[in-house]
Amino acid sequence: MAxxxxxxxxxxxxxxxxxxxxxxxxxxxxxxxxxxxxxYRGFAIEFAQHREYAPGDDLRRLDWKVLGRTxxxxxxxxxxxxxYVAHLLLDGSESMNYGSGKLTKLQYGKMLAAVLxxxxxxxGDAVALGxxxxxxxxxAPRSDxxxxxxxxxxxxxxxxxxxxxxxxxxxxxxxxxxxxxxxxILISDCLDDxxxxxxxxxxxxxxxxxxxxxxxLDPDELEFPFQGMVEFHGLEGIAPLQTQPANIRxxxxxxxxxxxxxxxxxxxxxxxxxxxxxxxQPLQELLSxxxxxxxxxxx
Numbered sequence: 504m505a506x507x508x509x510x511x512x513x514x515x516x517x518x519x520x521x522x523x524x525x526x527x528x529x530x531x532x533x534x535x536x537x538x539x540x541x542x543y544r545g546f547a548i549e550f551a552q553h554r555e556y557a558p559g560d561d562l563r564r565l566d567w568k569v570l571g572r573t574x575x576x577x578x579x580x581x582x583x584x585x586x587y588v589a590h591l592l593l594d595g596s597e598s599m600n601y602g603s604g605k606l607t608k609l610q611y612g613k614m615l616a617a618v619l620x621x622x623x624x625x626x627g628d629a630v631a632l633g634x635x636x637x638x639x640x641x642x643a644p645r646s647d648x649x650x651x652x653x654x655x656x657x658x659x660x661x662x663x664x665x666x667x668x669x670x671x672x673x674x675x676x677x678x679x680x681x682x683x684x685x686x687x688i689l690i691s692d693c694l695d696d697x698x699x700x701x702x703x704x705x706x707x708x709x710x711x712x713x714x715x716x717x718x719x720l721d722p723d724e725l726e727f728p729f730q731g732m733v734e735f736h737g738l739e740g741i742a743p744l745q746t747q748p749a750n751i752r753x754x755x756x757x758x759x760x761x762x763x764x765x766x767x768x769x770x771x772x773x774x775x776x777x778x779x780x781x782x783x784q785p786l787q788e789l790l791s792x793x794x795x796x797x798x799x800x801x802x
Contacts, residue, residue, distance in 0.1 A: 519660035524652060527617040530787050531625060587685055588629040588645045590677065591616045593659070594691035594719075596636040596668035603723040604783055611782040612690045612719050613659040618786055619688060620655045624648075632658060635673050636666040670695045674703025684711040690780075692719050693766060701769035714775040718766065722783050725759070727752050 555576065565576060593616050599609035606614075616632065623630045624647065631645035632655050641658050643651070670691060677687065687707055693700055693716070707714050723729075730749075763779070770777035778793055 520653070520656035523613065523617045523660050524621070524656040526614060527621040527656075530618050530790060531622045533787060588631060588683060589619070589623045589686045589688060590631045590633065590645070590681070591619055592673065592677070592687060592689045592691075593632070593634045594636070594668060594670065594689075595634045595640060595662055595664035596694075597665050598668065598692055598694045599664050599719075601721055601724075602782065603721050606782055608692055608719050608721055608782055609664050611780075613662075614786055615690055615717065615719070615780070615789075617656060617659055618790060621652055624652055630655070633673070633677075634658065634662050635668075636664060637669045639673060639676070668695050671699035671703040674700070675706050678703070678706040678710050678712070681710070681712070686713045686715065688715045688717065690717045690719055692724075697762060697765050697769070701766070701773065704770065704775050705773050708773045708775065714773070716766070716770055716775060716777050717780050718777065719780045719782060722781055725781065727755050727759075
């Protein structure tokens with residue numbers, strides 16, 4: 504896979520990266536302030552080891568049998584609790600440049616990747632970042648060093664999308680190249696062949712990886728609110744189309760419903776978390792809602 508990267512020393516990119524980093528820190532620290540344990544605790548179901556109880560640990564994790572035998576307090580740890588790698592994959596294709604409000608899908612995706620990277624590194628776990636369109640355009644290898652966040656923010660801020668997309672080929676490449684089990688978080692509008700995307704997800708799952716699809720969409724794509732005569736400008740090589748939205752709204756929404764259903768049900772079959780992300784949704788709300796869901800389903 505190609506591993507070129509943008510100029511990370513560009514002054515404007517650095518300025519954007521600093522703003523992105525501050526925003527991520529604000530969201531994560533605001534969320535963590537109300538938590539007494541890592542929101543990623545309990546993700547895995549495989550027991551790994553015991554460790555001595557420390558103030559602030561979840562009392563529900565105490566091993567009462569060990570306490571009875573030894574009169575010492577130990578909590579249970581699980582495999583992904585001890586150490587895991589989260590691979591953030593951000594779709595930077597041309598279609599991600601669409602946005603009907605203040606943010607494009609790509610800008611929102613960058614913010615989402617930044618928040619997740621900050622959260623994961625804050626917990627002492629490892630993160631890797633890949634930004635792709637038709638191929639992998641930029642890649643930050645896995646690291647658990649907190650200072651890595653600066654490089655990640657610079658890469659995210661500097662990247663400008665503008666090509667087609669090939670999601671499935673990236674997922675297959677990642678599945679072949681990644682030996683250690685980890686979590687793959689795909690941030691994409693999935694405007695590609697959905698069956699091939701699901702095959703790529705299945706390949707990752709077959710390798711023992713957890714997969715999370717954050718299906719990032721603009722409200723206009725979900726609601727199709729256009730009126731009058733409109734010229735739609737195609738992205739990723741699609742020719743412009745001038746039409747009255749009322750004439751195609753019904754068929755568009757029907758195709759959209761089938762598209763969303765195929766992805767959602769395919770993810771369910773492959774035990775992959777599917778989350779539809781609307782880019783007008785506050786990131787704080789998205790983060791807290793999803794992590795609360797993960798904690799609930801991990802028990």
